[in-house]
Amino acid sequence: MTESNHRHSEHPIDAFFLDRWSPRAFTGEAMDRETMLTILDAGHWAPSSGNNQPWRFIYALRETESFAPLLDILAPGNRRWAQNASALIIFVSRTYRLSKDGERKPAYTHSFDTGSSWFSIACQAMKLGYHAHGMEGMDRDKAIEVLGIPEGYRVEAAAAIGKIAPKETLPEDLRDREVQSQRKPLSEVVFEGRFAGE
Numbered sequence: 001m002t003e004s005n006h007r008h009s010e011h012p013i014d015a016f017f018l019d020r021w022s023p024r025a026f027t028g029e030a031m032d033r034e035t036m037l038t039i040l041d042a043g044h045w046a047p048s049s050g051n052n053q054p055w056r057f058i059y060a061l062r063e064t065e066s067f068a069p070l071l072d073i074l075a076p077g078n079r080r081w082a083q084n085a086s087a088l089i090i091f092v093s094r095t096y097r098l099s100k101d102g103e104r105k106p107a108y109t110h111s112f113d114t115g116s117s118w119f120s121i122a123c124q125a126m127k128l129g130y131h132a133h134g135m136e137g138m139d140r141d142k143a144i145e146v147l148g149i150p151e152g153y154r155v156e157a158a159a160a161i162g163k164i165a166p167k168e169t170l171p172e173d174l175r176d177r178e179v180q181s182q183r184k185p186l187s188e189v190v191f192e193g194r195f196a197g198e
Contacts, residue, residue, distance in 0.1 A: 006180050020126055021180045022133040024081040025170045026162030030063050031086035035128060039161065040089075042124030046117035054110040055117040056092040058147050069146055074158055075137030080171060085160035086130065090143055091118055092153050104152070114156050125161050132161045 001008055004015035040057050048054065060066035062085065070088040071079055082088065093114040096104040122132040140155040149155060167178035188197060 007182060010186050020122060023131050023164050023178060024133060024174055025165040025167050025178055026084040026086065027165040028084040029086060029163060031061055033061065036061060036087050039121055039124045039128065043117035043121035046120040048113040049109040052097050052107055052113065054094040054107055055114040058090040058092065060088050062086055073138050073143045073146060074135065078135050078137045081174060082160040084162065086162040089159045090147060091156040092149055093156050094152060095154050096152050111156060118159065129163065130161050131164055132159050134159045
């Protein structure tokens, strides 16, 4: 068992995985472009099926003209706190791969692979003293229009990256939610041999 960050695991995993969490309270400080590109480069080295690399990262740094349009894509509830992030990312995946003769074939693992790139980004952000908070809540149709995303790509998720601020900086109704979440028992999500859960 490992204990860290008000969490405990059932097995002796590295404490890094317990220390990673998704805060909403960010300081609002700027991030330089080189730091952001370092974080994104980690995502670009994630594993992918057949080296297809279906992920695409559209980012904006705060205090740049790109930040407001990305922030506006987020759901109103996420905009409330993500406005204080140092950077925003919209994750997009290419839903096809090209055969040797140029024919489009479905890329069944495009979302799976893009998820691995997201986790690499979250980990690299932590290594540099930041935290990342992934989000489902956004307007995907608006993202397609505003960001010029072509056919054959899927808008997957968004993320905010920043340095943690005290939870008191959040709107009052979000402060109680600013805690490290726990996980279901391993037995509810791990099955040997065949599916056995709900």
